[in-house]
Amino acid sequence: MLRALFGRKTSSLAIDTSEKLAQALGSGYETNSGQRVTTSSAMQQLVVFNCVRVLAESVGMLPCKLLKQTNRNRFPATSHRLFPVLTMAPNGFMTAQEFWELLIVCLCLRGNFFAYKVKALGNVVELLPINPDLVTPKLKDDWTVEYTVNFKSGTKVLTQDEIWHVRLFTLDGLNGLNPIAYARQALGLGQAMDAHAAKLFTNGAVASGVLSTKEKLTDEAFARLKTQFNGEHMGVANAYKPMILEMGLDWKPISLSAQDTQFIESKKLTEAQICGLFRVPPHLVASMEKMTLNNIEHMGMSFVNYSLVPLITRIENRISVGLLSDKDRLTHYAKFNAGALMRGDLKGRYESYGRGIQWGILSPNDCRDLEDYNPREGGDIYLTPMNMTTKPEAGDDADKTAP
Structure with missing residues (x-):
């Protein structure tokens, strides 16, 4: 009796993390x-x-x-x-x-x-x-x-x-x-919204419609109807089950x-x-x-x-x-x-490599290394577009031939 009055309730949950401690x-x-x-x-x-x-x-x-x-x-x-x-x-x-x-x-x-x-x-x-x-x-x-x-x-x-x-x-x-x-x-x-939604779907029938009748139900009939309805028609698992109604009962669905x-x-x-x-x-x-x-x-x-x-x-x-x-x-x-x-965009990678090689930013072996491929012979050459090539010596030759 003393244990029931003054003793603490024991719990099988072990407090082994900071989150459980905070909750406790x-x-x-x-x-x-x-x-x-x-x-x-x-x-x-x-x-x-x-x-x-x-x-x-x-x-x-x-x-x-x-x-x-x-x-x-x-x-x-x-x-x-x-x-x-x-x-x-x-x-x-x-x-x-x-x-x-x-x-x-x-x-x-x-x-x-x-x-x-x-x-x-x-x-x-x-x-x-x-x-x-x-x-x-x-x-x-x-x-x-x-x-x-x-x-x-x-x-x-x-x-x-x-x-x-x-x-x-x-x-x-x-x-x-x-x-x-x-x-x-x-x-x-x-x-809070998740908890509300969970309760809404748990008691889905209550939120989706009402049972009505013009007759007066006895306490026994009401209890039997409540037990049967809760067990067979409430919750997501019992959705779309057919209803068997008696005593003039009528199901009226409620829209959202x-x-x-x-x-x-x-x-x-x-x-x-x-x-x-x-x-x-x-x-x-x-x-x-x-x-x-x-x-x-x-x-x-x-x-x-x-x-x-x-x-x-x-x-x-x-x-x-x-x-x-x-x-x-x-x-x-x-x-x-x-x-x-x-890594998953093969087309995008290859297009990027192509531009890098074209403009001399990357060599073919640089691209092969990024793809985990072995280097190839002659693949360490960096290209330079012809319209971007500069020749300082050409300017010197022009100065020499100028009058």
Whole structure:
């Protein structure tokens, strides 16, 4: 009896993540819609999941190489210890693609990405990602940054030499802004709409029509009718089943009301706002309502220029600042190959190669190297159009023959 009165209710749910802990403690981001927005609840919205996935997989598919610049020549720095970390495997349990995808996911959902730097002889040889919820950055009075990390073995304070920090745009220069926290009102409204839509389809018969009769039903008949109707005609699984009505019962369907129509429009507006939050064109998350053959190509170009390029530029700069030494930083830099986005467009690639060869920008072997083909003999020649050729010696000859 005492246990029933004063004991706590036990739960079989293990609290093994920060999101479950936030839910158990009643924390998270409160919204005016009454929904509590967390990272997990936001990802349960299909449009959020699609936007984050598109950004993460798009960056993950781009090859990232470490290059070395000598005068005007640039070569892959294959002898540098950081080259295989960026190109093949940042650590022993992740590929480069998986690592870059995780980095983008952390930026989209938390605004910050942290990784522990494993060094050998002063060079970074491994990057171990850390859950952003476990790290607290702090700017000290001497303008150095320290990171308090809550490891399972205990809390440790690490320096910039030990932590690689990539962040979105900031207000204080240190902590990246969390998109989920700042857009919690729109995300909370989307969660409320999803919950409303789920209840609407669960009790579809109630919203789609009414049962009416002129006779008075007894309590027993009413209870039997309610049980039978709920079990056989409510819910999506029981849609379109024939009804057997008695005692003068009549089914009167109700068409979609103006309120329901406004709900659909509001849901579309919320989804468009979420796409704007992540700067993902709607057609990439299967929203083709306003897409045409004339604008879909420009929307794809806009996605590369204004969605992917800011992210990969941010990562490239943090590689130079956080992973290279002061000496190597003067001659080495990281570069994502955005041209890999054209891998599926064979016609576009070949037309681009043709123009590059025609104007002397590329040689045939340069193009073959981009396609992973072996070089051919005589393929290192750069052409120059005849109408663009200059001959300084011709001018000298003309001066000699002039009277």
